[in-house]
Amino acid sequence: MPLTFTLDPAVTPELRDGLLDLWTDVSNADGAVGFVAPVDRETVRPELVKHFAAMAEGRTRLLVGYDEDGTVAATAFLAFNTHRLMTHWVWAYTVMVHPRHQGKGYGRELLAATADAARSFEGIEAIRLTCRGGLGLERFYGSCGYKEVGRIPGAIRVAPGDDRDDIVMLLPLH
Template structure:
């Protein structure tokens, strides 16, 4: 299923609902996007609203991969730094691909589209992201050209006795 990637799409009620649904579905399929399954859309909605506020305030931009019906099937937020010494790079947050499309190259397309979008922003020279250890996400990001530049052991607690590393990845855009 080919997706059309759009940076800063108009935020309609349908897109907002679709993003909330996508986030819940990705989490419930085991995706490491800020929650531990099981979740409902009601669980995800407050975090989605925080992302939307950041967009409204000009601190974040949304990249969406939509199918032919306009349904969001992939998404990521490009979040600008407010620290004066770090405005030359941005954060990539909440990278999601619908479970039905995983393993089909859509994640790589999303990451390429994010790099293209970042290159189009004035003064941005790199992308930084973090991922949860033990999920294979670090291997995926490395295959997309990112380099591991830091790791905090056991920084993420996903269950009473399950701690994961917080891995920082970096992609220079020069």
């Protein structure tokens, strides 16, 4: 069953808790979403609060995918550029699908919905995102139309002696 996507949902306690659970579960399943397992909700909470602040300021938009039970199953945050020469593209970040839904095609659905959302923003021509090397994420994003446009070797340190490339991907929207 496909996900149901909502752009800019009301931030309710249920949404907040669903996002915390999703981000914690993805992180603990070794998802590359800014943390290294193990984490708990209280570790994730300050980062989510930063996302909410950016949303309240109009700098970021939230796309949420709900599963058939109405549970938060996927997210992507879209951040607008403030630099006057880069306002024609947005950043996608904290892009994640709950581990229980891996392998169902929900990642592709999420990326397609993210592109549709970005197309609805006036003047936006592309989406950029970064991903952690060593996990094959660049192949997945590539299969969804993104192109690798940059790579910084060893920029992400997930543990002492375990440095990963920071890979920049771009999806033109036209």
